[in-house]
Amino acid sequence: MNELNQADKTLHSLAQLIALTGMQWLPILADDSQTNMAWNSKLHRLEGRPFVCKGQQVRLVINTTTFTFYFVDDLEQVLASFLPENRTPVDAAAWWKHQMQTWGISEIRAVNYQLDQDPVDPQTVYKPTGLTEWTTWRTIANTALQQLNGWSGRASEVRIWPHHFDTGIYYSQTDANGQEKAAIWAGYAIADALCNEPYFYLSGYNSMQPIDFASAPALSVGEWRTTSDWNGALLPISASKNAESIAVFFQESYSWLDKQLLNR
Incomplete structure (x- = not known):
């Protein structure tokens, strides 16, 4: 049970960047559903909603089998990737922000909610426990x-x-x-x-x-x-x-x- 709870914290932390991606690229809806995501049980990955960038459909996903965080297009080509293991939430956020800047997003729009506490401490490294x-x-x-x-x-x-x-x-x-x-x-x-x-x-x-x-x-x-x-x-x-x-x-x-x- 402890390992399952730890996996929830790890993925909850990384999922904040999927939510932020929706805030930057998708219309802001009354129910904030632009920030939510799907669990693709066939591909074993969390998937954000697709958005259009440079003329192609893109989504940010977390693969729980390989423990990889990446942007993928509609042809399943990986556009940018990040390996969370032994990296921190600060590292993940820096990678994500760099990618946003690369695609022309200079001012980051915050999500419309606030977590009671960080699922993973910003300076604690991610581990693929319980995935x-x-x-x-x-x-x-x-x-x-x-x-x-x-x-x-x-x-x-x-x-x-x-x-x-x-x-x-x-x-x-x-x-x-x-x-x-x-x-x-x-x-x-x-x-x-x-x-x-x-x-x-x-x-x-x-x-x-x-x-x-x-x-x-x-x-x-x-x-x-x-x-x-x-x-x-x-x-x-x-x-x-x-x-x-x-x-x-x-x-x-x-x-x-x-x-x-x-x-x-």
């Missing part, structure tokens, strides 16, 4: 959330968000005027104050009336948590016996929460 297990769990998360999309009949991109570094989906419910009135979100989160290991989660809100999460029936897998900071369903990975148990967790928690929203 194989990290790859396994993010692939499981992708599959589980895609299955929830299909099972629920809703559609949402499965994306990794750079702020909390969770793999997540978001289902919005709107009123007749197109304004959001309720939402359900689900995903896979890194260890935090809520749980000391990575975990699956599902939660939501209704703008008309608070949801009484304390009244939710017990889940076959996982549990409902009600705290001053967070309300929803939670399943630590240590309690995730197999893919079927994760699917049951999402289906049961989603079914109950969706009924609460439909009945309002």
